[in-house]
Amino acid sequence: MRLTAFRLSLLALPLYCSYANADWYEATGQAVLRSGDSAAARAAATEDAVRKALLYSGASIRTVQQVTDGLLTQESMFLQTQGEVHNVQIVSETEENGYINVTIRADIYPDQNQCANLQLKKELLVSPFFIENREQAIVGQLYELDEASTTVFIQKLEESSGSSLIKLLPQSIRQQELSYADRGALQRNYGGRYLLKASLGDVSLGERVGTNWSFWSDQDRERFYQLQLELSDIQEQKVLFSQKYQTSAVWGFNSTTVISPKTQRFWQTDYGKSIERVLNAAAQDVEEALRCETILADITLVQQHKVLLNLGSRQGLKLGDELTILFRRQHKDSFGQLQDQLTVSELKVKITELNHKNAWAESINMELLANVQVGDAATLINDKEQQ
Known part of the structure; x- marks a missing residue:
């Protein structure tokens, strides 16, 4: 059962503006035109186009309503905003087969530390x-x-x-x-x-x-x-x-x-x-x-200098990704209930084999992973940590 249909086209265009590390994103939202209420359909399509652009860019979606309301009340159909989103513009609006399509273009520079x-x-x-x-x-x-x-x-x-x-x-x-x-x-x-x-x-x-x-x-x-x-x-x-x-x-x-x-x-x-x-x-x-x-991959098998992880390409892992090993140990809390405790180790591994559901990761220094056990975990090292 689909109640509202949305068609999305997203394009990250080359940056030609003064904001550092920003990109232009273009998104098209589509909403059902019900009972001839074009204003409501236009608002719904615009809102979802803005939301899709923000989600795709990695920006916060808490600004969706603010940006949408601003766009719909601007006679020029152009909005200057503060924070992660700048220069939001309605590019086009069309009506076809009972749907309204709204295309917006936004200059977005999300906080990558988020x-x-x-x-x-x-x-x-x-x-x-x-x-x-x-x-x-x-x-x-x-x-x-x-x-x-x-x-x-x-x-x-x-x-x-x-x-x-x-x-x-x-x-x-x-x-x-x-x-x-x-x-x-x-x-x-x-x-x-x-x-x-x-x-x-x-x-x-x-x-x-x-x-x-x-x-x-x-x-x-x-x-x-x-x-x-x-x-x-x-x-x-x-x-x-x-x-x-x-x-x-x-x-x-x-x-x-x-x-x-x-x-x-x-x-x-x-x-x-x-x-x-x-x-x-x-x-x-x-x-x-x-x-x-933070997503964790569980270690399901240990073989000398490599480990098998329960995450794969389906979750977004790629060949060459580096991860840190986390030791998982159990302890009882103050109520006597068993809880997991994770401890960050100095061990680093790199993805060398990958399928849809699993991945093999080898020690970066080819050292034995003798202290690693089945049930331990690994977490992705982001780009800033690797620098």
Whole structure:
């Protein structure tokens, strides 16, 4: 199910401006034109074009709304901004087959110190969303709203994210905290270090709004949508990001109308559009929280002066990449729970063989890796560390 289509063309052009280490990026966003509302479609297409350009360049996406709003209110369609983004310009706008296409060009110079190893993608496990109070879904029979929200959220994250490889878990994880054994099982069975959990805390109907003069129809009522989201590092047992999102819109149906959240009809309602914007914002926030996390490769085999890593080209590793070995040891915390402790070593290895899922890395000095054990880890050395 695809609710909004985006077509992206990104081009890093040669720099012809006064800002050091900047590049021009061109991006085209495409949004559905619904009910003739060209202003809303133009805003959506512009917003996503800006977001795509920022994500592609490595800049912060927190400036998306500011840049978008500025562009849409500038008569010259040209905006001077501060920080990482300069000289943002709407190049063209076209309407075709029920879609609006907006192309923007931005002069971007991201802070490269912000993220050390952006080239590597993180394995992100997504727990299916669930409705906390299912009786709230009775009106409209919205029992599949959690499943549909999960699908749309993943779609939005895939469109915006350059940092993660997404894997949907078969069942929702509802417990507040996971035990050491549960966290280990998730990593072994699904290969992900990062876990996203979400629940729909409120999908209830509120007070009646407006005036409905049709005696055979129910009065319009406000309907809420509350999303609680948590992103955590299950290996280090820490929360990276936690946020509650809330919105509401008019529910313009009578009490007996059944409308499936898995249909286009639902997502074209005011309520569906409001939910879509929340999920889009949540996906951007998750990308922002995850993108600068340091990715670790686990060592699965040791052979004299080389080690086998559980990351490969799929995650972005390349031949010649250099990594630092980290020793992993277990200890008990103050509550008696087992925890992992990582210690940075002086050992450096270089990728010499590579496939989609794994990589062989040899000691740079061809020294024996006698102290390295299966279960230890390695992390990419960025360019500044190598200099």
